[in-house]
Amino acid sequence: MTLTMRALLGATAVCALASGAMAQTTITVATVNNGDMVRMQGLMDDFNTKHPDIKVEWVTLEENVLRQNVTTDIATGGGQYDVMTIGTYEVPIWGKQGWLVSLNDLPAEYDVDDLLPAIRGGLTVDGNLMAAPFYGESSMVMYRKDLMEAAGMTMPDAPTWADIEKAAAAMTNKDAEQYGVCLRGKAGWGENMAFLTAMSNSFGARWFDENWVPQFDQPEWKATLDFYLNLMTNYGPPGASNNGFNENLTLFNQGKCGMWIDATVAASFVTGKDSTVADKVGFALAPDNGLGKRGNWLWAWSLAIPTSSKNQEAAKTFIDWATNKDYLALVASKEGWANVPPGTRTSLYSNEEYAKVPFAKMTLDSINSADPTAPTVKPVPYVGVQFVAIPEFQGLGTSVGELFSAALAGQSTGDEALAAAQTLVTDEMTSAGYIK
């Protein structure tokens, strides 16, 4: 072998070794555009330093588009995404289908037992953790302390619906564009139906009985919808049937709502720099009716790995980084404790610094008071607090939401909306084979 040949072979070997050392696994993460996710993308230097062998590419989409794209991909086994941002609605359904990779083998330092039990329960299927929570939320009452004080009232930490009605009446001054209560009215399974389904739990209502027979013809649903329509008609803002989270957030931040019952994550917005009432906001648990269930929901945006991913180990490494305790500390050190993704870990709530955040305790109490495995007063055959974890619910929830939204807009009565909902859901459930 000539010297030149040896040199060439040697150089080739060095190149091969170097390229092996430099080889990067690229993972694609599909996510939604919300503050916590955007913040994580800004902190990727930490991940890149710790894991130079993994390159992360982001696909950020609007929530409904994301849901459609990841559902299509996972149902067809496409494998385009290595990490998906999904909610507590998808996890039980996809987990049962065998579409998600179990996360039971995350390293011991991950401390899976530190996850809040309610959140962990919602992400566990047949004893397997199928997704890791990135942030969790429930719903609670956000109210104007100054308006309550002016009305000579005090908001209890755990109000009843009667308390809410009384407070709404006291704080309403429509001439001054001051509305006692702002609630979701926009149609959609994740919009008005998230609120109304959670609210109905506290009135003793349920979507289905143990045999999957729809229950909209029962007095509990009538009580729920009548109360909601009455509350919103008398004390809500005009055009409430078009209001979702963002519309109500805008109204509340402009000082036009006495109360707003919505996601706990809203607390950081209403006390943030864009709020004109930031220093006047109090928090309370979602209301109840003394039946043992509160009208709050439970949701967690979570990171999961589809079984079709070809880079499952790298994906798991990323999920570990994004949802472990060190990540929370990283956010706190860079952006402050108020910006740490809430609602996932017990240790966060025992942290003295985090305890100073005004809405921390109420968020934890709200999450702890929701139980996705026993969401209603009467027994049900499904899991999910503000949704029913069956594939048909997206369509059903939105259709029923349209009926209830129309009733709020005055296009039909509550009784007509409930009768139509009963017929619609019965037909769909019969077609789908739930009702024999």
Add this chain to the structure above:
Amino acid sequence: MARAVTPRRKALNTVAAWSVALIIFFPVLWMILTSFKTEPSAVAMPPQLFSADWTLENYSEVWARSDYPRFFWNSVVISVGSTLLGLAIAIPAAWSMAFVPGKRTKDLLMWMLSTKMMPAVAVLIPMYLIFQRTGLFDTKTGLVLALMLMNLPIIVWMLYTYFKEIPGEILEASRMDGASLWKEIVYVLTPMAVPGIASTMLLNVILAWNEAFWTITLTTTKAAPLSAFIASFSSPQGLFYGKLSAASTMAIAPILILGWFSQKQLVRGLTFGAVK
């Protein structure tokens, strides 16, 4: 007898035309204005026009958070590529339909148009699987093909309409002078139909640029165009109208500028044959 255009009538027509134009353009104007407002100003009720807090922050944030040049380049390649490919197929097709029609030509044209009436989502799963299995998913080639097929009926129809206006005798004369089919189409037909082809091209570039369903569904990171760029700024929780408006303005600006400079050609082509 033509009516005399009095100064009063002219002024009224001008006011009416500007009013209609302003109404049509108002949403775009509102979006552009919103892109320069702070988030609280963007959602303020009643809407703020002159009392808003003006800022360039939305643009700097959108620019910092996204790789705009990559999305832009993908949009250019996909829209221009699909249009050129579509024209290459549609010119011969429209020629044959206009000058040597068969018994079923009209039916064929109607069938082609009817494919546009089908909701895109109806073929979502088959398209997704085909793109997956042929390696076309998240590639510019795949989107060029998809958008070309999607817009082909419109291209064929528009060209067919223009070609029908060209006297067949001119093509016959070229044939008698010994021109081959290729030369007839390239050297005789195409130069005469330039306004029509140009307006078809412009319209299809605009259609492809604005397409959002397939371009978002069939891409992830590599081939995603500006439609995906816009979609990434819509948020389920929190105020986002300012940033979304800035992203939308950045996405439509190139096509708006193209439309502005080519409006004469576009209008000439679209009204071609409208007046006999």
